[in-house]
Amino acid sequence: MTTQESEPTLLGLPELPAPAYPAEVRARLDPDARELIDRYPDSRSALLPLLHLVQSEEAFVSRTGIRYCAEQLGLTTAEVTAVATFYTMYRRRPAGEYHVGVCTNTLCAVLGGDQIFAELQQHLGIGNNETTADGTVSLEHIECNAACDYAPVVMVNWEFFDNQTPDSARLLVDELRAGNGAELRPTRGARLCSFRDTARILAGFPDERPGAVDESGAGGEPSLAGLRLARGEGLPGAGAAARVVSPRQENPAEAATAEAATDGQADAPAGTATDAVRDEQEGPAQ
Secondary structure, X not given: OOOOOOOOOOOOOXXXXXXXXXXXXXXXXXXXXXXXXXXXXXXXXXXHXXXXXXXXXXXXXXXXXXXXXXXXXXXXXXXXXXXXXXXXXXXXXXXXXXXXXXXXXXXXXXXXXXXXXXXXXXXHOOOOOEEOOOOOEEEEEEOOOOOHHHOOOEEEOOEEEOOOOXXXXXXXXXXXXXXXXXXXXXXXXXXXXXXXXXXXXHHOOOOOOOOOHHHOOOXXXXXXXXXXXXXXXXXXXXXXXXXXXXXXXXXHHHHHHHHHHHHHHHOOOOOOHHHHHHHXXXXXXX
16 A cells, blocks of 8 residues: 655744855855844844845845844844845745846836737746746846836846837747846946846945946936926927926026015005015905
């Protein structure tokens, strides 16, 4: 008679404590952790960069990573977990080498973000917050990336790929899976590196790739056009009448004169023209 193995019975017992990192991992992480903690007058302030540091080790924030952060900062694992689960950049399951985020917030969604996300799920054969079997690409729908003027936006390891379509997004992930990620250039920002390397940079360590920092570039034309309108400037090729927003204190001398006149009216004695205007507006006393 043979017995079949069955799934373990869950008795509702408390989860066992997370294991510690092996000694060789600690030897690598401890100097970096100390450097991060020493940057702050209150060690607790180093929690966010420390979470990025442990994420660079495992491509997510594991229970072991949470234990490590708690031990380094003298916190409870509950305190660390509360922070790690609040911020969506800290993943609770391993990310792929390239983490693809599709903005599905309002403007990106209506311009095609929802369709891009749905087609990438089908194309990759994975769902939200899942990773392909080869470990190359993980997929997540994310909230606003503050790049609405380039909608719809896809991010790879937090670098921008603007004005995407379903076709261009599929081509992008195919290039990532083919091992060509290092050759791809985001619309803005430095060239791609792995998710773990990105996490280490976000922890506060320099990007040591030659020339990578200088590749970031400046704002694109849509952002600069919005800046010009906010300043009250006309758009290129448009006359002054096309200006839609007037800058504050366009003529400082005129603004100062107007302010002085206003102050004078406020300080005018009773019975002056200021009172007459106020009485006319308020009507006769009841």
